[in-house]
Amino acid sequence: MAEKFDHLEEHLEKFVENIRQLGIIVSDFQPSSQAGLNQKLCLCVCLSPRNFIVTGLQDIDKCRQQLHDITVPLEVFEYIDQGRNPQLYTKECLERALAKNEQVKGKIDTMKKFKSLLIQELSKVFPEDMAKYRSIRGEDHPPS
Amino acid sequence: MENFTALFGAQADPPPPPTALGFGPGKPPPPPPPPAGGGPGTAPPPTAATAPPGADKSGAGCGPFYLMRELPELTGSTNLITHYNLEQAYNKFCGKKVKEKLSNFLPDLPGMIDLPGSHDNSSLRSLIEKPPILSSSFNPITGTMLAGFRLHTGPLPEQCRLMHIQPPKKKNKHKHKQSRTQDPVPPETPSDSDHKKKKKKKEEDPERKRKKKEKKKKKNRHSPDHPGMGSSQASSSSSLR
Numbered sequence: 001m002a003e004k005f006d007h008l009e010e011h012l013e014k015f016v017e018n019i020r021q022l023g024i025i026v027s028d029f030q031p032s033s034q035a036g037l038n039q040k041l042c043l044c045v046c047l048s049p050r051n052f053i054v055t056g057l058q059d060i061d062k063c064r065q066q067l068h069d070i071t072v073p074l075e076v077f078e079y080i081d082q083g084r085n086p087q088l089y090t091k092e093c094l095e096r097a098l099a100k101n102e103q104v105k106g107k108i109d110t111m112k113k114f115k116s117l118l119i120q121e122l123s124k125v126f127p128e129d130m131a132k133y134r135s136i137r138g139e140d141h142p143p144s
Numbered sequence: 145m146e147n148f149t150a151l152f153g154a155q156a157d158p159p160p161p162p163t164a165l166g167f168g169p170g171k172p173p174p175p176p177p178p179p180a181g182g183g184p185g186t187a188p189p190p191t192a193a194t195a196p197p198g199a200d201k202s203g204a205g206c207g208p209f210y211l212m213r214e215l216p217e218l219t220g221s222t223n224l225i226t227h228y229n230l231e232q233a234y235n236k237f238c239g240k241k242v243k244e245k246l247s248n249f250l251p252d253l254p255g256m257i258d259l260p261g262s263h264d265n266s267s268l269r270s271l272i273e274k275p276p277i278l279s280s281s282f283n284p285i286t287g288t289m290l291a292g293f294r295l296h297t298g299p300l301p302e303q304c305r306l307m308h309i310q311p312p313k314k315k316n317k318h319k320h321k322q323s324r325t326q327d328p329v330p331p332e333t334p335s336d337s338d339h340k341k342k343k344k345k346k347e348e349d350p351e352r353k354r355k356k357k358e359k360k361k362k363k364n365r366h367s368p369d370h371p372g373m374g375s376s377q378a379s380s381s382s383s384l385r
Binding site: 013016020023026027028029030031033034037038041052054055057058061074077078080081082083084085086087088090091094095097098100101103104105107108109129132133136137 | 208209212219220221223224225230233234237238242243244245246248249252253254257258259260261262267268269272282283284285290293294295296297298299300304
């Protein structure tokens with residue numbers, strides 16, 4: 001699974017580097033730079049494929065098929081759009097999950113105490129029925 | 145007992161016998177007569193043998209306790225992070241301090257990526273909400289299309305000068321950012337500019353760096369671990385004696 005991410009990352013890095021070089025060429029354009037610009041943009045026999053913008057986009061598009069099952073939460077995009085580290089989203093998710101886990105555990109522990117008290121009191125009033133309940137529960141789950 | 149039955153048997157229908165609620169001898173109750181007006185309890189009460197609709201299948205074998213269900217194996221009482229083997233991820237993200245900026249996550253990406261996407265209309269959100277209209281495939285640019293890419297000579301205006309910023313290659317330990325020759329300097333307040341300029345001058349002055357190096361060399365010469373000093377120290381110690 002990591003391989004398909006590595007491929008995509010590699011293609012993206014090459015593409016970004018090509019774009020950056022294009023930006024350098026364009027930032028202070030000279031007449032002699034036109035040939036280099038054309039080589040970066042279009043197909044050329046003498047240069048290697050890694051300098052092509054169009055082929056770079058094609059390579060990135062090919063990676064899409066391998067990643068069709070990957071889902072990204074939209075909330076991560078908000079972090080990126082704000083210029084924040086997306087790992088902060090993972091961190092906050094884990095912290096929220098742990099906090100909710102602790103909260104639910106507290107509720108379960110309280111309900112368990114209530115259950116034991118309720119069984120205790122019901123056993124005084126309905127001994128036979130509670131004996132049946134305990135026998136049924138005892139088969140499925142150990143008494144808490 | 146009467147109060148208990150009142151809680152579960154308070155309906156327009158005549159109250160069913162206590163055996164129907166499962167709190168008596170194990171005898172199946174007779175079905176009550178259907179009411180003339182069609183009250184809420186039109187369906188016959190569920191018997192112990194048949195499971196009521198919507199109840200869990202496991203409740204069918206639980207005797208008179210119709211609402212009894214199997215407790216799930218995984219509940220909130222267990223530590224779900226350890227259950228799903230996320231301890232390493234938790235220690236990695238929550239144990240250490242995660243840096244705030246996007247440039248710390250993508251250090252090799254050129255450009256001012258720490259700025260919000262709404263500033264230069266480069267947000268991912270806008271890309272999702274309004275996807276650009278594209279063709280199905282990427283076609284190579286032909287010779288005639290290249291005519292559109294003939295540019296005029298000269299530098300770009302300062303507003304567009306962002307892409308030629310070099311990505312930071314060295315990790316700076318200093319808190320203050322070292323100014324880059326090509327970076328556009330953000331607008332500063334007059335009160336802070338002098339202080340920052342002084343600090344920048346202190347850090348970037350090459351003469352200061354040379355002086356630091358010379359001091360380090362002198363310290364190393366005078367240290368006892370330095371190999372060159374062994375003989376000189378021995379000679380000095382012998383002379384003192």
